[in-house]
Amino acid sequence: MSDGGSPAMGDNGSPAVGDGGLPASVEALRRVREDPHRLGHRPHGPREVVAGAGHGATGPANKRVIVGYGFWIFLLSDIIVFSCFFAAFAVQRGATAGGPAVAQIVDLNRVAFETAALLLSSYTCMLSFAATDARNRLWTQLFLLATGVLGLGFLLLELQEFAELAGQGITPQRSGMLTSFFGLVGLHGVHVAAGLLWLATMMAQVQLKGFRPEIIHRLMCFNLFWHALDIVWIGIFTIVYLMGSGA
Amino acid sequence: MLGKLGLSAIPFSEPIPLITSIIVILVALGVLGLITAKGWWPYLWREWITSVDHKRIGIMYCLLGVVMLIRGFADAIMMRTHQAMAIDAPGYLPPEHYNQIFTAHGTIMILFGAMPLVLGFMNFLVPLQLGVRDVAFPTFNSVGFWLTASGALLVNISLFVGEFARTGWLPYPPLSETTYTPGVGVDYYLWAVQISGVGTLITGINIVTTVLKMRCRGMSYLRMPVFCWTSLASCLLIVAAFPVLTATLAMLTLDRYLDFHYFTHTAGGNPMMFVNLVWAWGHPEVYILVLPAFGIFSEIFSTFSGKPLFGYRSMVAATLFICVVSLMVWLHHFFTMGAGAAVNTFFGISSSIIAVGTGVKVYNWIFTMYGGRVRFEVPMLWSMGFIFTFVIGGLTGVLLAVPPADFLVHNSMFLVAHFHNVIVGGVVFAIFAGMEFWFPKAFGFRLHEGWGKAAFWCAFIGFWVTFTPFYVLGLLGMTRRLQHINFPEWSPWLYLSVVGIAILILGVIAQVMQLVVSIRDRERLRDVTGDLWDGRSLEWATPSPPPFFNFAVLPDVEGEEAYWGIKLRAVETQQLAPEPDYRPIEMPVNSPVGICTAFFAAVFGFAMVWYIWWLAIVALVAAFAGFVVFAWRDVHEFEVPVREVARVDRARRAAREALLERMSRHGALP
Numbered sequence: 001m002s003d004g005g006s007p008a009m010g011d012n013g014s015p016a017v018g019d020g021g022l023p024a025s026v027e028a029l030r031r032v033r034e035d036p037h038r039l040g041h042r043p044h045g046p047r048e049v050v051a052g053a054g055h056g057a058t059g060p061a062n063k064r065v066i067v068g069y070g071f072w073i074f075l076l077s078d079i080i081v082f083s084c085f086f087a088a089f090a091v092q093r094g095a096t097a098g099g100p101a102v103a104q105i106v107d108l109n110r111v112a113f114e115t116a117a118l119l120l121s122s123y124t125c126m127l128s129f130a131a132t133d134a135r136n137r138l139w140t141q142l143f144l145l146a147t148g149v150l151g152l153g154f155l156l157l158e159l160q161e162f163a164e165l166a167g168q169g170i171t172p173q174r175s176g177m178l179t180s181f182f183g184l185v186g187l188h189g190v191h192v193a194a195g196l197l198w199l200a201t202m203m204a205q206v207q208l209k210g211f212r213p214e215i216i217h218r219l220m221c222f223n224l225f226w227h228a229l230d231i232v233w234i235g236i237f238t239i240v241y242l243m244g245s246g247a
Numbered sequence: 248m249l250g251k252l253g254l255s256a257i258p259f260s261e262p263i264p265l266i267t268s269i270i271v272i273l274v275a276l277g278v279l280g281l282i283t284a285k286g287w288w289p290y291l292w293r294e295w296i297t298s299v300d301h302k303r304i305g306i307m308y309c310l311l312g313v314v315m316l317i318r319g320f321a322d323a324i325m326m327r328t329h330q331a332m333a334i335d336a337p338g339y340l341p342p343e344h345y346n347q348i349f350t351a352h353g354t355i356m357i358l359f360g361a362m363p364l365v366l367g368f369m370n371f372l373v374p375l376q377l378g379v380r381d382v383a384f385p386t387f388n389s390v391g392f393w394l395t396a397s398g399a400l401l402v403n404i405s406l407f408v409g410e411f412a413r414t415g416w417l418p419y420p421p422l423s424e425t426t427y428t429p430g431v432g433v434d435y436y437l438w439a440v441q442i443s444g445v446g447t448l449i450t451g452i453n454i455v456t457t458v459l460k461m462r463c464r465g466m467s468y469l470r471m472p473v474f475c476w477t478s479l480a481s482c483l484l485i486v487a488a489f490p491v492l493t494a495t496l497a498m499l500t501l502d503r504y505l506d507f508h509y510f511t512h513t514a515g516g517n518p519m520m521f522v523n524l525v526w527a528w529g530h531p532e533v534y535i536l537v538l539p540a541f542g543i544f545s546e547i548f549s550t551f552s553g554k555p556l557f558g559y560r561s562m563v564a565a566t567l568f569i570c571v572v573s574l575m576v577w578l579h580h581f582f583t584m585g586a587g588a589a590v591n592t593f594f595g596i597s598s599s600i601i602a603v604g605t606g607v608k609v610y611n612w613i614f615t616m617y618g619g620r621v622r623f624e625v626p627m628l629w630s631m632g633f634i635f636t637f638v639i640g641g642l643t644g645v646l647l648a649v650p651p652a653d654f655l656v657h658n659s660m661f662l663v664a665h666f667h668n669v670i671v672g673g674v675v676f677a678i679f680a681g682m683e684f685w686f687p688k689a690f691g692f693r694l695h696e697g698w699g700k701a702a703f704w705c706a707f708i709g710f711w712v713t714f715t716p717f718y719v720l721g722l723l724g725m726t727r728r729l730q731h732i733n734f735p736e737w738s739p740w741l742y743l744s745v746v747g748i749a750i751l752i753l754g755v756i757a758q759v760m761q762l763v764v765s766i767r768d769r770e771r772l773r774d775v776t777g778d779l780w781d782g783r784s785l786e787w788a789t790p791s792p793p794p795f796f797n798f799a800v801l802p803d804v805e806g807e808e809a810y811w812g813i814k815l816r817a818v819e820t821q822q823l824a825p826e827p828d829y830r831p832i833e834m835p836v837n838s839p840v841g842i843c844t845a846f847f848a849a850v851f852g853f854a855m856v857w858y859i860w861w862l863a864i865v866a867l868v869a870a871f872a873g874f875v876v877f878a879w880r881d882v883h884e885f886e887v888p889v890r891e892v893a894r895v896d897r898a899r900r901a902a903r904e905a906l907l908e909r910m911s912r913h914g915a916l917p
Contacts, residue, residue, distance in 0.1 A: 057470075081490040
């Protein structure tokens with residue numbers, strides 16, 4: 001890569017291209033274009049270096065890369081929290097203490113709607129970030145709103161499920177299996193609720209402050225968070241609901 | 248309105264906690280009064296409490312750690328003296344109080360003593376050694392520190408409001424469930440550890456991101472000082488293991504507050520699941536502590552031998568090997584669980600193999616000294632004491648890693664001797680070595696050498712006299728945590744151990760004297776050069792103490808041992824590098840968000856402990872509101888003008904010129 005092709009860097013290591021410049025993603029796109037099948041045929045060496053990405057010996061990364069990277073690491077740690085609750089469910093799924101078994105408490109119809117709502121919300125979330133990339137406030141807000149509504153729908157369906165179960169006396173206090181079921185699904189629900197709170201705060205910030213660099217960074221982190229919740233939900237959907245309904 | 252909280256929570260009938268509480272409160276009030284009378288609050292608020300400077304936060308971490316080490320040491324004195332007095336006698340601590348003391352001792356020493364100190368060193372050193380101006384997330388760094396401090400505060404509040412857990416430092420269920428421990432002790436433990444755990448996680452994420460994404464130009468991975476490598480490995484373990492602790496304690500909290508059945512022994516709960524989960528955190532935790540300690544020793548051995556570290560790459564490989572394998576050994580804490588021969592064999596082998604990584608390091612340190620020009624300064628004494636102590640601790644560890652042998656000494660005093668052998672010999676010695684080594688960097692004057700040597704010898708001898716009897720007692724069959732002892736034949740060993748703790752007390756006094764004398768004589772002990780030990784990594788390129796922006800111009804590293812290279816070039820050419828082109832520097836502005844969040848977290852924890860639900864909700868809402876206010880600020884950074892940068896750096900260059908002249912006059916360098 002010639003120097004002319006790299007995003008211009010400011011003296012202090014931050015992108016000089018201002019709000020519109022997203023060096024890391026631009027660079028990623030360029031790499032895909034030049035090497036679409038990721039065969040690694042592009043030569044490595046000094047010419048490969050991307051200033052601001054924090055690679056090798058190029059000096060500190062720019063703020064955007066640092067924020068995204070740190071948030072990824074946080075997400076990994078959060079996924080480890082989930083993994084413990086998954087492990088507890090795996091250990092305790094047979095510990096029904098004479099109460100209902102997993103197959104008797106899962107309702108695949110409702111879960112299908114929940115899953116659809118959450119996956120769709122990830123899609124709208126991504127669209128909102130595409131709008132952010134284009135610096136379009138209206139569409140950013142609309143898609144964020146759609147994300148929030150779908151997320152809220154998911155949460156309400158989950159609450160309805162919990163309330164129905166509780167109505168039949170199926171509560172976490174009943175057995176080890178139910179403890180780990182409500183614990184795992186509930187932990188995800190708490191994350192979605194926290195995500196909605198964050199989402200509302202971000203919408204207010206976008207509206208009142210516009211696309212300042214730090215707000216774009218936060219939108220990026222929110223996107224990562226929301227997608228991570230989706231990934232965790234896929235695990236819950238598969239392991240708790242699908243595998244549970246067959247058990 | 249006040250939940251379970253009432254006047255009965257104050258231990259009026261128990262003189263020891265009551266008198267201690269009164270003294271602690273009086274001392275605290277005295278300190279606060281002194282600060283108010285002297286009008287130091289604005290300075291403290293501006294320069295320390297709201298500071299987002301990694302060096303300030305690192306120093307505050309260390310201060311917290313030292314205070315908590317003393318608190319934990321007081322617990323240790325009580326346990327030793329009580330056991331010596333409880334041989335066929337009642338002793339002076341009733342069982343419920345004694346149980347709180349050994350629980351508090353473990354919790355405080357590991358989580359609020361050693362952890363803050365280790366995190367403090369990482370905070371202070373990593374950006375300096377990497378040649379950058381701060382960690383990746385300076386404000387979150389402040390949040391992390393203050394959350395750890397609120398956890399420590401909650402533990403100490405439990406001393407005089409209510410009680411602390413009596414379950415041991417890891418609250419094993421079903422004992423820790425409400426059925427058997429209905430009081431607030433375990434709840435104090437849960438919320439204190441949970442809050443400080445979040446703080447630790449924040450710091451872990453911060454350091455990982457800093458090391459991986461914020462190195463100065465030319466600082467490729469294999470040019471980083473070993474301390475940065477061990478910090479990275481330690482923080483990777485924090486990111487991987489602390490969430491497990493968070494999850495486990497959350498489950499126990501649900502059990503206790505909402506009658507869930509994660510770990511109960513009824514209705515399908517599984518107590519052994521707690522033991523597995525908590526050690527899946529707990530074993531990596533000991534490496535979280537000891538890896539940075541290895542890093543500290545690596546820097547010291549190399550500096551005081553006047554040689555590059557022997558086997559740098561094997562050191563890096565061994566660090567990462569330990570980092571990975573430490574996640575695969577947790578079951579050796581409960582071989583007696585009955586998991587069967589195959590499982591025990593796997594974990595026995597993995598526990599033995601992890602010693603290979605440490606063995607590589609020990610040889611590397613020894614070979615670093617070999618052929619070097621070793622200077623027996625105080626940090627070096629601690630380091631050599633460490634090698635001796637840690638190797639013995641490691642060998643008894645390998646013994647415990649053999650399941651059949653472990654069955655014989657499981658939960659005995661032999662085990663207690665082993666883990667003190669590695670944690671005191673490894674981590675605590677490293678902390679004291681590191682303090683001697685980097686104190687001048689942090690404060691601009693060195694510590695008094697004579698008192699430092701006295702402190703080392705008292706600690707070293709005191710350690711062995713205290714803990715060697717434990718090995719014997721363990722082999723004689725004494726189990727840990729005994730409140731009452733009815734085997735008089737153990738008494739000589741228990742008395743000997745009290746002699747040891749007396750020597751250790753002398754060591755603590757020597758440390759305090761060292762600090763007092765050094766502060767008194769600070770003008771005589773001042774480090775004017777910034778490089779008083781003839782250092783090799785970039786922190787010694789800065790003046791002592793470093794300016795808040797660390798480096799006027801970020802260094803451009805051209806090889807391993809970044810500063811050594813710069814220094815050699817200066818000596819060879821008989822001049823410093825030409826004066827750089829100074830530019831204004833952007834630095835993050837101070838923020839009270841850390842202390843505010845931590846305050847509300849402490850209030851939340853306290854409210855949860857005492858079932859004051861409204862207060863808990865208020866605290867949560869306030870914490871969120873605080874974050875929103877923080878998120879709304881528009882000014883994130885301020886600019887240090889060129890004039891100021893140039894002024895600071897020219898002073899540094901003048902000191903270096905003088906040093907260079909002195910060195911060439913004496914021929915101190917090749």
